[in-house]
Amino acid sequence: MDWLKSKFSTTAPSHSYKPFESHSSSSGSGQFTSEQGSYVKVEGPSVNRGVGGDYTGVSGSLGGVKVGVPMNETTTFGGGVGLKSLGGGVGQSEDHLGGQTTTVDVPFTPFSLFKTSYSPGTSPWGRKSAMEDQAHTEKLRREGIQMEMEDIKKKRNMLSTSDFNRQMSYFQSKLDSNKGGQ
Secondary structure (H helix, E strand, O other): OOOOOOEEEEEEOOOEEEOOOOEEEEEOOEEEOOOOEEEEEEEEEEEEEEOOEEEEEEEEEEEEEEEEEEEEEEEEEEEEEEEEEEEEEEEEEEEOOEEEEEEEEHHHHHHHHEEOOOOOOOHHHHHHHHHHHHHHHHHHHHHHHHHHHHHHHHHHHHOOOHHHHHHHHHHHHHHHHOOOHH
Protein backbone atom coordinates (compact mmCIF):
# COMPACT_ATOMS: atom_id res chain seq x y z
CA MET A 1 0.00 0.00 0.00
CA ASP A 2 1.41 3.38 -1.00
CA TRP A 3 0.88 5.44 2.16
CA LEU A 4 1.73 8.72 0.42
CA LYS A 5 -1.18 8.34 -2.02
CA SER A 6 -3.67 6.90 0.46
CA LYS A 7 -6.58 8.90 1.80
CA PHE A 8 -7.41 9.16 5.48
CA SER A 9 -11.03 9.19 6.56
CA THR A 10 -13.01 8.66 9.72
CA THR A 11 -16.39 7.25 10.59
CA ALA A 12 -18.50 8.77 13.31
CA PRO A 13 -19.66 6.90 16.38
CA SER A 14 -22.84 4.98 15.67
CA HIS A 15 -25.67 3.39 17.57
CA SER A 16 -28.37 1.07 16.26
CA TYR A 17 -31.19 -0.37 18.33
CA LYS A 18 -33.94 -2.63 17.05
CA PRO A 19 -36.06 -3.96 19.94
CA PHE A 20 -35.96 -7.76 20.27
CA GLU A 21 -33.62 -7.97 17.28
CA SER A 22 -30.24 -6.26 17.62
CA HIS A 23 -28.29 -3.58 19.42
CA SER A 24 -24.97 -2.19 18.15
CA SER A 25 -22.80 0.65 19.40
CA SER A 26 -19.46 1.74 17.97
CA SER A 27 -17.13 4.59 18.89
CA GLY A 28 -16.07 5.10 15.26
CA SER A 29 -12.94 4.40 13.24
CA GLY A 30 -10.16 5.93 11.20
CA GLN A 31 -8.82 4.38 8.02
CA PHE A 32 -6.16 4.82 5.37
CA THR A 33 -7.48 3.76 1.94
CA SER A 34 -5.21 3.31 -1.10
CA GLU A 35 -6.16 4.24 -4.68
CA GLN A 36 -6.73 0.54 -5.38
CA GLY A 37 -9.13 0.14 -2.46
CA SER A 38 -6.87 -1.65 0.04
CA TYR A 39 -7.28 -0.23 3.49
CA VAL A 40 -6.08 -0.33 7.06
CA LYS A 41 -8.77 0.56 9.57
CA VAL A 42 -8.34 1.32 13.28
CA GLU A 43 -11.56 0.79 15.22
CA GLY A 44 -12.53 2.01 18.65
CA PRO A 45 -14.53 0.12 21.29
CA SER A 46 -17.79 -1.50 20.18
CA VAL A 47 -20.59 -3.68 21.52
CA ASN A 48 -22.93 -5.86 19.43
CA ARG A 49 -25.71 -8.24 20.34
CA GLY A 50 -28.66 -9.61 18.47
CA VAL A 51 -30.69 -12.37 16.90
CA GLY A 52 -31.08 -11.73 13.18
CA GLY A 53 -31.06 -8.28 11.62
CA ASP A 54 -27.77 -6.39 11.77
CA TYR A 55 -26.05 -8.78 14.19
CA THR A 56 -26.43 -12.36 15.40
CA GLY A 57 -24.48 -13.20 18.56
CA VAL A 58 -22.88 -11.23 21.36
CA SER A 59 -19.55 -9.48 20.99
CA GLY A 60 -17.66 -6.72 22.75
CA SER A 61 -14.35 -5.22 21.69
CA LEU A 62 -12.03 -2.62 23.18
CA GLY A 63 -10.80 -1.77 19.66
CA GLY A 64 -8.69 -3.29 16.94
CA VAL A 65 -7.16 -3.12 13.48
CA LYS A 66 -8.64 -4.47 10.23
CA VAL A 67 -6.99 -4.83 6.83
CA GLY A 68 -9.04 -5.12 3.63
CA VAL A 69 -7.70 -6.23 0.24
CA PRO A 70 -9.76 -6.02 -2.98
CA MET A 71 -10.02 -9.26 -4.95
CA ASN A 72 -11.82 -7.70 -7.92
CA GLU A 73 -13.97 -4.64 -8.57
CA THR A 74 -16.94 -5.96 -6.58
CA THR A 75 -15.37 -7.89 -3.67
CA THR A 76 -12.95 -7.12 -0.84
CA PHE A 77 -11.80 -9.68 1.74
CA GLY A 78 -10.06 -8.93 4.98
CA GLY A 79 -9.34 -9.75 8.55
CA GLY A 80 -8.84 -8.06 11.83
CA VAL A 81 -7.37 -8.47 15.26
CA GLY A 82 -8.48 -6.65 18.37
CA LEU A 83 -8.88 -6.64 22.11
CA LYS A 84 -12.07 -8.66 22.35
CA SER A 85 -13.68 -8.73 25.74
CA LEU A 86 -16.38 -11.29 25.03
CA GLY A 87 -18.15 -13.59 22.57
CA GLY A 88 -18.51 -13.59 18.83
CA GLY A 89 -21.09 -13.44 16.07
CA VAL A 90 -21.99 -12.46 12.51
CA GLY A 91 -22.82 -8.88 11.55
CA GLN A 92 -24.02 -6.89 8.54
CA SER A 93 -22.91 -3.28 8.03
CA GLU A 94 -21.83 -0.71 5.47
CA ASP A 95 -18.11 0.06 5.20
CA HIS A 96 -16.55 3.52 4.79
CA LEU A 97 -16.54 3.10 0.98
CA GLY A 98 -20.24 2.27 0.74
CA GLY A 99 -19.95 -1.50 0.38
CA GLN A 100 -22.10 -4.06 2.18
CA THR A 101 -19.93 -5.93 4.69
CA THR A 102 -20.49 -9.28 6.38
CA THR A 103 -18.21 -9.71 9.39
CA VAL A 104 -17.60 -12.89 11.39
CA ASP A 105 -16.26 -12.23 14.89
CA VAL A 106 -14.59 -15.56 15.70
CA PRO A 107 -15.91 -16.56 19.16
CA PHE A 108 -13.52 -16.15 22.11
CA THR A 109 -10.56 -15.16 19.91
CA PRO A 110 -9.24 -11.71 19.02
CA PHE A 111 -9.83 -12.38 15.29
CA SER A 112 -12.50 -11.38 12.79
CA LEU A 113 -12.94 -12.03 9.07
CA PHE A 114 -15.00 -10.00 6.63
CA LYS A 115 -16.21 -9.83 3.05
CA THR A 116 -17.39 -6.58 1.46
CA SER A 117 -19.46 -6.47 -1.72
CA TYR A 118 -19.70 -3.37 -3.91
CA SER A 119 -22.04 -2.55 -6.77
CA PRO A 120 -20.12 -2.69 -10.09
CA GLY A 121 -18.24 0.56 -10.72
CA THR A 122 -18.58 1.92 -7.18
CA SER A 123 -15.43 0.55 -5.53
CA PRO A 124 -12.16 2.53 -5.74
CA TRP A 125 -10.57 -0.44 -7.49
CA GLY A 126 -13.34 -0.45 -10.11
CA ARG A 127 -13.17 3.31 -10.68
CA LYS A 128 -9.38 3.25 -11.03
CA SER A 129 -9.56 0.29 -13.42
CA ALA A 130 -12.18 2.07 -15.57
CA MET A 131 -10.02 5.23 -15.70
CA GLU A 132 -6.95 3.19 -16.71
CA ASP A 133 -8.97 1.43 -19.44
CA GLN A 134 -10.20 4.79 -20.78
CA ALA A 135 -6.67 6.26 -20.78
CA HIS A 136 -5.34 3.19 -22.63
CA THR A 137 -8.13 3.42 -25.24
CA GLU A 138 -7.39 7.12 -25.82
CA LYS A 139 -3.67 6.39 -26.19
CA LEU A 140 -4.34 3.67 -28.79
CA ARG A 141 -6.68 6.03 -30.66
CA ARG A 142 -3.99 8.78 -30.76
CA GLU A 143 -1.36 6.30 -31.94
CA GLY A 144 -3.68 5.09 -34.73
CA ILE A 145 -4.31 8.66 -35.93
CA GLN A 146 -0.58 9.42 -35.86
CA MET A 147 0.12 6.28 -37.93
CA GLU A 148 -2.46 7.42 -40.51
CA MET A 149 -0.73 10.82 -40.71
CA GLU A 150 2.68 9.18 -41.19
CA ASP A 151 1.19 7.05 -43.98
CA ILE A 152 -0.14 10.17 -45.71
CA LYS A 153 3.28 11.86 -45.41
CA LYS A 154 4.90 8.83 -47.10
CA LYS A 155 2.44 9.12 -50.00
CA ARG A 156 2.83 12.89 -50.33
CA ASN A 157 4.34 12.76 -53.81
CA MET A 158 1.37 10.64 -55.02
CA LEU A 159 -1.21 13.18 -53.81
CA SER A 160 -2.07 16.63 -55.02
CA THR A 161 -1.20 19.44 -52.64
CA SER A 162 -4.88 20.08 -51.89
CA ASP A 163 -5.57 16.36 -51.20
CA PHE A 164 -2.51 16.12 -48.96
CA ASN A 165 -3.49 19.28 -47.02
CA ARG A 166 -7.13 18.17 -46.74
CA GLN A 167 -6.21 14.71 -45.38
CA MET A 168 -3.57 16.08 -43.00
CA SER A 169 -6.03 18.70 -41.77
CA TYR A 170 -8.70 16.04 -41.24
CA PHE A 171 -6.43 13.76 -39.17
CA GLN A 172 -4.94 16.71 -37.27
CA SER A 173 -8.45 17.79 -36.22
CA LYS A 174 -9.18 14.21 -35.06
CA LEU A 175 -5.93 14.22 -33.11
CA ASP A 176 -6.72 17.63 -31.56
CA SER A 177 -10.23 16.52 -30.53
CA ASN A 178 -8.74 13.40 -28.90
CA LYS A 179 -6.21 15.28 -26.73
CA GLY A 180 -8.71 15.62 -23.89
CA GLY A 181 -8.13 11.93 -23.10
CA GLN A 182 -4.41 12.29 -22.44
